[in-house]
Amino acid sequence: RMETGEHSPLLPQNAKGQEPPCSMYSPVTSGHRGPVPQGNKLDAWSCCCCAPVAKHQAWSGGPAASLSLGSSCIKCLTFFSNFLFSLLGLLALAVGLWGLAVKGSLGSGLGKPLPPNPLLGLVLGGLVVSIVSLAGCLGALCESRSLLRCFCGAIIGLLVLEALAGALVVALWGPLQDSLEHTLHVAITHYHDDPDLRFLLDQVQLGLRCCGAVSYQDWQQNLYFNCSSPGIQACSLPASCCINPQEGGASVNTQCGFRVLRLDQAAAEQVVHLEGCSPRLQQWLLGNIQAMGGCVIAIVLVQGAELLLAAQLLGALAAQKAAEDLGPGPP
Numbered sequence: 001r002m003e004t005g006e007h008s009p010l011l012p013q014n015a016k017g018q019e020p021p022c023s024m025y026s027p028v029t030s031g032h033r034g035p036v037p038q039g040n041k042l043d044a045w046s047c048c049c050c051a052p053v054a055k056h057q058a059w060s061g062g063p064a065a066s067l068s069l070g071s072s073c074i075k076c077l078t079f080f081s082n083f084l085f086s087l088l089g090l091l092a093l094a095v096g097l098w099g100l101a102v103k104g105s106l107g108s109g110l111g112k113p114l115p116p117n118p119l120l121g122l123v124l125g126g127l128v129v130s131i132v133s134l135a136g137c138l139g140a141l142c143e144s145r146s147l148l149r150c151f152c153g154a155i156i157g158l159l160v161l162e163a164l165a166g167a168l169v170v171a172l173w174g175p176l177q178d179s180l181e182h183t184l185h186v187a188i189t190h191y192h193d194d195p196d197l198r199f200l201l202d203q204v205q206l207g208l209r210c211c212g213a214v215s216y217q218d219w220q221q222n223l224y225f226n227c228s229s230p231g232i233q234a235c236s237l238p239a240s241c242c243i244n245p246q247e248g249g250a251s252v253n254t255q256c257g258f259r260v261l262r263l264d265q266a267a268a269e270q271v272v273h274l275e276g277c278s279p280r281l282q283q284w285l286l287g288n289i290q291a292m293g294g295c296v297i298a299i300v301l302v303q304g305a306e307l308l309l310a311a312q313l314l315g316a317l318a319a320q321k322a323a324e325d326l327g328p329g330p331p
Contacts, residue, residue, distance in 0.1 A: 071316035078140040078309045082151075086133035092126030118196060132158070136310060145321075148314050155307045162300065177285075181278040184213035189221050191238070202240035204277055208284060211241035214276035216268065220261065227261055235261040241272040 067075065099119040132154045139147030169176065187201050205211055212218030219225045219237055227235040237257030239245045245252045260268050268274065 074313050075140050078313055082133045082136035086130050086137055089126045089130030092122055096123035145317050148310050152310050155303050177282050180281055181213050191222055205240040208280040209273050210275050210277040210280045211273045212276045213278050216274050235259050237272055
């Protein structure tokens with residue numbers, strides 16, 4: 001035990017015999033010019049450095065600020081939801097690329113009067129969804145504010161594009177309906193040129209139980225089905241125009257529409273559908289517009305929820321960063 005007036009032999013003393021106060025700097029970087037005794041170095045460093053650390057831990061509650069329980073739940077929810085969407089996007093991308101590779105039709109639809117291969121749209125959609133979702137997933141996992149900002153910007157951009165597309169559809173609904181007939185005429189003309197186009201047109205005619213654009217006579221525009229064609233399909237119709245294409249069998253009879261264009265209307269209506277697909281397709285669109293609108297609203301709500309979660313996580317990370325940058329406070 002030290003009596004009053006005695007001094008510790010392990011701490012340096014000034015000229016008056018008083019112990020100097022602790023400094024935030026080590027003895028090596030302080031204003032001390034002389035050599036520091038080895039025995040005094042450790043105790044001086046402990047005095048000068050451990051006290052501020054203890055004050056900081058006592059003030060902040062730990063070595064570093066951490067996310068609250070609610071913010072941690074938001075982080076986990078953001079991560080898992082974007083992880084799920086990134087898997088779905090990568091799956092769509094893989095399916096689209098596989099389909100294009102198997103068919104060897106990558107870029108085959110470019111420069112044609114009809115839209116490119118439908119699988120190309122699946123590839124582009126899967127690529128966009130996977131990239132945006134991976135940015136949100138990694139941003140939440142690594143607590144990266146830069147990635148989360150990119151994710152929020154991408155979501156806002158997609159919402160703006162979707163709003164513009166919806167406004168254009170509403171404003172141009174009449175011209176779009178009128179263009180259906182022209183699109184069907186072009187599809188009939190190029191029926192044998194593209195397997196994807198042939199498949200889509202057959203599905204439309206089978207599903208809506210129709211034939212041609214306005215009437216079954218529209219198939220005269222096709223070079224193979226035209227009655228002046230020298231081929232075996234002259235004056236015939238695709239099997240998808242037939243009322244009963246399977247004719248009671250297990251497989252489709254591809255010759256069910258053979259030479260139907262040579263028959264009169266009374267005989268032809270016993271074999272094929274006479275009404276065109278343009279009015280049927282317009283009726284189908286009007287009947288399903290509510291379902292399509294519901295799907296669009298659901299997609300927008302999901303995107304809005306993802307944006308809200310990312311914004312809240314960004315706010316929590318900003319608050320955490322501010323608490324860490326503030327440094328030690330008063331005890």
